[in-house]
Amino acid sequence: MREAAILGVAMTPFGISDKTNLELFADAGLEAIVHSNLAPGDIQALFFGNCLGDFEEGQLHMAPFAHSSIGLPMSTPAVRFECACATATVAIRQAVQMVQGGIYDVILAGGTERAAAMGTPLATRTFAMASQAQYETPTGITFPGVFAMAAHLYSHRYGIPLVELKRHLAEVAVKNHFHGSKNPKAHFQKEITVEKVLNGMMVADPLQLLDCCPFSDGAAAVVIAEAGKARDLVKKPIYVAGTGQASAGPLYIQQDLTHVKAREVSVKMAYDEAHLTPGDIDVCELHDCFTMAEVLAIEGLGFYDFGRGYDAASRGETRLGGKGTVVVNPSGGLKAKGHPIGATGAAQVTEIVEQLRGEAGERQVDGAKIGLVDTLGGDLSTVCNLILRGEK
């Protein structure tokens, strides 16, 4: 099996945009190609992510149009992927596998979404279609509800009073907004306080407004190539040490909202392939669509025992410059950087690559050598992970 590496990475500013999905993706895709010291004609395949272009813009079949907006050659196939919020991570992992298997030498992968353009109420309803439509959607469930239920169950199971858990969850939001304040491309670049979180509008008890990530517009893209070729092209290629993806069914056949089994299976694949353990990870971009989701993720990824991750942010362990072994979501995460659904995984990879190159500016994690990407799709039914590292 060949080794895969990441060359150029790019993301548009996340937030509310007047641009179309195709314009956003062209901005990110062309910048990633330029940063790779390549031209569009060098790209051998486009693995393109988007979730709801049909609802957002009446645009199905977006891949070949993204392809032509970047000026890729006709012989370069354009393939659209959709795995809910994990869409771009899955597209990137497939690109990594194709490069590892010798099918292509250079692939552009990423995604775009105009989730903010829809407005939050409509976006919440349409993205709720990522739940199982026959049995779950009719109950009225939406994603804030899923993670609110998880918070209740977590509180009950581990004997942490809800009022106490809410305060610790607020600390996750405060940390990620602090990180976002250092990210000029973040949707939210203002720091917040625990009091502000706890005074927010209730969304799905116990989750309040600032426990929830925003819907954002934005795109991100990365170029993946065979490692030898990568070394010829860029000064600091970032290597793919391990990947994983796992799939669980709908919530009603999953046993426990507080244990995301697909994540445990997926990240184990990635750790095993990389011959690494959670203690080796210096920096992690993980799926904090809600503050509660970050708690579930730091436990599921093995950074904390189950039931022990809820106060990691309060203790300052997952913060930039903090006392822990891993900095979590230095970009601001979905919570503050923003969440353009089909682009999110590629933006996570972009952040980790910049961190491992030492080019993350004010957000730089000192001495970051190994990074982990974690993306959750739907109601805990898809998880995809990537472990990246700099030169050995």
Place this chain on the structure above:
Amino acid sequence: MREAAILGVAMTPFGISDKTNLELFADAGLEAIVHSNLAPGDIQALFFGNCLGDFEEGQLHMAPFAHSSIGLPMSTPAVRFECACATATVAIRQAVQMVQGGIYDVILAGGTERAAAMGTPLATRTFAMASQAQYETPTGITFPGVFAMAAHLYSHRYGIPLVELKRHLAEVAVKNHFHGSKNPKAHFQKEITVEKVLNGMMVADPLQLLDCCPFSDGAAAVVIAEAGKARDLVKKPIYVAGTGQASAGPLYIQQDLTHVKAREVSVKMAYDEAHLTPGDIDVCELHDCFTMAEVLAIEGLGFYDFGRGYDAASRGETRLGGKGTVVVNPSGGLKAKGHPIGATGAAQVTEIVEQLRGEAGERQVDGAKIGLVDTLGGDLSTVCNLILRGEK
């Protein structure tokens, strides 16, 4: 590079169904697994195709639910692909590449769609979202219109009076309905006459009702494995000799509706990889979404010179038992077998595999050794091809 082969194949009856997409896909997927002498636990990845589950059933993120409805293991990733009508063909080609590259040994690939359940007027409008939404959709273009324009241009360019061309196009419909009459899973199993076609309702001049394929409900699935493993499991593995995929941009940057350039690029890739030429193909399932589309395809695939394919059906050359070198759409094609968008490519592969195994019953093409699959996505912007063969 390893060799990939196809083991079990299966399709549901195409037509109008009361089943959900997940139920349809489970029917086809489980049957394909059983025909491969495998169990769900043996499947290492699910490459799943669907176009508009969100509009059809309020179901985004269908892949992990398809995965659980078949009982696949959590460590088997489920990935959704969408490339308009070429969705399942692209999913299958990606599976072939992953097997060739040594990433997986056994993959289930296919697709499902409930296009008929929507009703034709709504389906025509929603699937028109596969045109470019910013510049083309506002003109009111739909797919019948695209192929009607191609017919006018073809008539003009090659000096064939429209009234004469219409009669030859009707012969394409008559042929494919004749084939469909021999296919117990076809949406339409009745023979029709040229007069019936010419007396039909006008859809988009010069295309009348029976020049157009139906929207159908249905699913199809195939198991792809490394060739050595395939030989251990089934008596007649069918080998993947060559594949191709190419992407053109929106219609307004394509130069000529009568020359589908993406097809020419894609099928050349497949012929070159297989070391074969059009004259080697015995049987072909191609993208006859409209009668005119079959004419464009038999020319673009190299069976006929440009401007010379329009009367192939009239001359009886592409018919079962006909005088030509290749039988076109023995299944009935999209025209009579039906067109459940995201399933179509997998159904085309199913037909070719059954033909090459000599198991196509009344539809059997005598001595078929090499078969070609051709699927077009959107307004000529995605084309994907597969060349299959039996034991050498």
